[in-house]
Amino acid sequence: MIDLLQIFLSDSFWAASLRIATPLIFGVLGALMCERSGVLNLGIEGIFVVGAMMGWLVAYLTGSLWLGVIAAALSGGLFGLFHAILTVPLGLSQHVSGLGITMFATALMSFAYRTIFPQVATPPRIEPFRALDIPVLSDLPFLGPVLFQQTALTWLALAMVALVWWLMDRTALGVAIKAVGDNPDAVNAQGLSVMRLRMGAVVAGSALMALGGAFLTMSAFDAFFFGMVNGRGWICIALVIFASWQPGKALLGALLFGMFDALQVRLQTMAGAVVPGQVFLMVPYVLSIIALIIAARKADYPRALLKPWFKGQR
């Protein structure tokens, strides 16, 4: 019990929670944007891989981390556009298209990696984002290590929470995106284009997802490995329900999951001798399922989610 308390009091635990939450924050915001417009994007897992691979690759080739970030967002957006074309104007099943994108993107990135680096046993490394060192703030006790010694991408993620919140709640565009996910007929009758709104939201949301992947290769680690995304995309799909499609709650959900994961690692070292490690690996997922069960009961689904819309159909 004392040990547990010590974990919660240590700054390294909270810093790790925020760090682990960062890719999830990007992912859940991206999923939120897509779903608010009425399109489920199960391509998220693959788009994470795209972001991880493209961000790292471009950073490796150009030596510029920020060019890598931009490349990750653009290539994620491109796969989003692919999903959007299949599901919005063509109205295909969002489940099938999304899973297809995930498989296609994952395989394509592995293929590209093997083609570009045919001989290497270990992937070439890049110089990843460093923890920001802000004078004074970084030296604050507790808050310093937790908040002000994170990398730029973590700050970008937090800024995105504010940006997506502002977009959704404070701009006419956000209102239109929410409307198109609730009743596309209402949007069409007011003279706005259902097609453009949905496609735009899916592309932008997918670009955000890819940033989550880029964080993995450019901040958390320094190279691209197969299987490194490891289900983070699927976690985001669950978290967006937990968040009831609200950016603020999305941040909370991502942090909660990050916390469970950070806790899991520490519990493992604490009680590893007695309890098998796999039990602790399970912890974040079990706790997430419980949190989801509680939250999802009153989740407020966008009414037009999964429903294709065609102009002039009766």
Place this chain on the structure above:
Amino acid sequence: MALPVAPVPHALPGSGAALIASDTRHEMTTSKPVLSLRGMTKRFGSVVAADHIDLELARGEVLALLGENGAGKTTLMNMLFGQYTADAGSVHVWHEDGAEIILPPGQPQAAIEARIGMVHQHFTLAENLSVIDNILLGTERLLHLNRNRRAARAKLEALMIHSGLEAPLDRKVRDLSVGERQRVEILKALYRDVRILVLDEPTAVLTPQEADTLFASVRSMVENGLSVIFISHKLREVLAFSDRIAVLRHGKKTGEMRTAEADTASIIRMMIGEEHDMPERTPGMPGDTVVRLDSVSVHPERETRGLRDVTLDLRRGEIVGIAGVSGNGQSALAQILSGLLAPDSGRIEVGGESLAALNPRTALAHGIGRIPEDRHHDGIIAALSVAENLVIERLDDADVQRGGFLRRASMAANAEALSEAYDVRGPGIHARSALLSGGNIQKLILARVLETHPSVILANQPTRGLDFRAAAEVSRRLIAARDRGAGIILISEDLDEVLSLADRVLVMHAGELVETDSRERASIGQLMAGHAA
């Protein structure tokens, strides 16, 4: 066109007033058009939903568009508004300065810019947004950093006072009643300064009082120069509210007349192409009680509005009509009788047995035939064939299955006979029921229900959305079933239907059921609105 004959021959110099007056009159007599639809045509697959329809609308005029279901009214209006792209035809609009423009097809934005507003039969509101967000949707620049809504709000508030249409601007639409939603729909159009307003069955969900208020507000706006196209199939409203009537049938315009010169019989003749014989209501001959609800209550949170201490006696050979605006407890009552909902308290007596609740199986076993409100959703299984749907409530019968195997031949024979007897038309008895039209689905359900000779029939909105012919057929069947000795509970929003069919009239409001001896629309309307008569 004749020149305006006389007065104003000697208009004195400077008598501007006289000139204006004469101008106005000129305008009224020659009725300057604001809108002209020419040769509008729309096909859906092999169905011609609109076939070269011409229509003119004058300034300050209320034009009623009448027709049976599927006559092409809504299709025509959706083409006008650009929601459907017309296969042929053109839409001409005249601005106040007389300039004529032709709307490009298939673009709602163009119709909106020409200041045409449409209030759809099915609300086009985003329920997750506030009223003001819904109204302003599409009127603001999408990415405008400084979103100042003070001006918009002021304009809306002035508009609400001016039009008499009130709506809570900051509430979410999902929390509004249907009446309020209807007002939001109209405000949405008015906010864009429409000159032409299309109202597609605006009163379908309103109480008679709410409908009257709505018409009064629209009338006052018409006096200020608004032109209105009004779609309805309630003849009474059309006669009371419109200036001119145009009738569509099978996608063609079959007639046009001034409302002042129209009467019900002539309109119906144009709508269905023959004399309309509404079934005569003969007095029923009530016998023993078949169903008795004794102080039945349902908590409002379990089913819309719930039920409060409802007591109801249904006897053999009578039709009990339950009037009321939907959402006042009708669904709870219907579900209890269908065996889908167990009341919180009270008893149900059926066939001499006193029960706390029915379930679908016991309801059927006690001879309760059910005609559900949502025929597409609850009445049939769309993926099954007509033949299968016809026996779906009696799968255990010997002519349907033997040892767990369906008897296809006997089911087919049954389906052939019933389709013939009830005039169920469609692609055939083995076709999926989803392919039937609404009227034919209802006939299928009637056939299934009536063929078992139920002692009780629950008919929930049995003619909603049906055209005259189909509705009259349903009514005739119900009366025949009553005369055969069935007790019928008729739940309907259409007061005219209740009055024409029911032997006794009850009114449902806020979960309570009140019997009335009155046959007056006004006093029943009062009860529907919750005022004691």
